Amino acid sequence: MGQFPQLNQEDVDHVDALLRELLERSEASLALLVEKAGYLIHEAGGTGQVDTTTFATLGSNAYNAVQFMASLVGESNFASMYQQGENFSTLMLNVDENSLLVLVFPTHVTVGSMKYFAAPAARALNERIQIAAARDGALSLDLSDLDATNVQSLFQRKE
Amino acid sequence: MAIINQATKELQVKIVYYGPAKSGKTTNLEQVHANVQVPNQDAKGKLTSLATSSDRTLFFDFFPLEAVAIKGFKTKFALFTVPGQVIYNATRQIVLRGVDGIVFVADSRYEKMEENIETFQHLQDNLKSLNINFEDIPCVMQYNKRDLPDVAPVEYLEYVLNNRETQMPSFEAAASKTEGVFETLNMITRMLLNKFLNDGVRK
Numbered sequence: 001m002g003q004f005p006q007l008n009q010e011d012v013d014h015v016d017a018l019l020r021e022l023l024e025r026s027e028a029s030l031a032l033l034v035e036k037a038g039y040l041i042h043e044a045g046g047t048g049q050v051d052t053t054t055f056a057t058l059g060s061n062a063y064n065a066v067q068f069m070a071s072l073v074g075e076s077n078f079a080s081m082y083q084q085g086e087n088f089s090t091l092m093l094n095v096d097e098n099s100l101l102v103l104v105f106p107t108h109v110t111v112g113s114m115k116y117f118a119a120p121a122a123r124a125l126n127e128r129i130q131i132a133a134a135r136d137g138a139l140s141l142d143l144s145d146l147d148a149t150n151v152q153s154l155f156q157r158k159e
Numbered sequence: 160m161a162i163i164n165q166a167t168k169e170l171q172v173k174i175v176y177y178g179p180a181k182s183g184k185t186t187n188l189e190q191v192h193a194n195v196q197v198p199n200q201d202a203k204g205k206l207t208s209l210a211t212s213s214d215r216t217l218f219f220d221f222f223p224l225e226a227v228a229i230k231g232f233k234t235k236f237a238l239f240t241v242p243g244q245v246i247y248n249a250t251r252q253i254v255l256r257g258v259d260g261i262v263f264v265a266d267s268r269y270e271k272m273e274e275n276i277e278t279f280q281h282l283q284d285n286l287k288s289l290n291i292n293f294e295d296i297p298c299v300m301q302y303n304k305r306d307l308p309d310v311a312p313v314e315y316l317e318y319v320l321n322n323r324e325t326q327m328p329s330f331e332a333a334a335s336k337t338e339g340v341f342e343t344l345n346m347i348t349r350m351l352l353n354k355f356l357n358d359g360v361r362k
Contacts, residue, residue: 006163006164006165008166011166037160037256038221038237038239038257039173039237051204051205054204054207054221057221057223057237058209061253065218068252154227154234155344156195156196157195158195158196
């Protein structure tokens with residue numbers, strides 16, 4: 001299992017543009033790029049009412065769980081997952097082995113329409129992640145001059 | 160594994176609290192969530208629990224916690240628990256995906272020793288199934304429930320659960336009273352940062 005690569009500003013701008021374009025075309029209200037361990041990588045849209053960090057974690061773990069279920073019945077091809085709501089629905093699409101595209105959209109938009117717009121966006125995200133992965137390594141975070149004594153007790157209990 | 164976002168200057172790290180059923184994993188997270196000092200409320204996310212109606216962890220508990228900026232990078236720790244019950248072993252594997260550090264919460268009572276040992280073995284098996292070498296993952300042992308009667312001496316617990324060439328740091332705890340909770344959390348975060356210091360976040 002590979003790792004999700006580091007993104008630089010150019011990558012993030014590109015991902016942001018892809019997600020915003022997707023929102024505009026598809027009428028989705030929120031688009032998240034999520035790493036499958038549960039990390040929120042980037043978000044676009046939303047009204048600030050959704051806790052996107054928690055949403056990303058729940059989404060990735062739900063996706064992983066259903067993928068595991070599918071594998072138990074011999075299904076190796078698991079590319080998307082859909083939750084139908086009364087007002088908003090959620091669609092999650094595989095981007096690559098490490099990441100997902102998570103979309104929240106109003107229920108008047110059909111899931112077929114959402115998939116139609118989201119599939120090429122997922123492919124474009126995959127291409128950008130591959131570019132970042134090819135470059136990865138040169139941008140490692142050098143902590144060698146960090147004073148470890150300053151990080152002995154990061155978290156303190158309230159008085 | 161840890162995620163670096165050079166653009167947003169964020170380092171994201173995943174810590175999983177692992178252990179047998181009712182050993183106090185969720186209590187550890189609840190106590191950190193309730194008692195941690197944060198510079199602002201945004202530094203501490205909501206504690207999300209996917210639990211059964213009887214408050215047993217069904218999938219996981221989770222909350223994100225930000226630490227001070229390290230070399231200009233905002234460090235975000237994602238704290239997870241796994242369900243303790245053996246029937247949820249598949250779920251534990253899913254939660255372990257991408258783990259950077261582990262806190263093993265053992266129940267100190269004699270009657271729970273077999274469960275402790277079995278769960279510790281499951282942990283190693285689950286990591287192996289994810290192609291993660293247990294020796295490569297920083298791990299802290301917490302001997303919880305020290306405030307209850309019939310607890311085994313720490314020396315015994317060390318012999319049974321931590322009898323290895325390189326011993327894991329271990330702490331006594333009574334998580335329901337917040338005793339040992341922050342010591343454990345600070346040790347695992349310190350080990351993770353030391354690992355990053357020695358290995359780099361990415362090789």
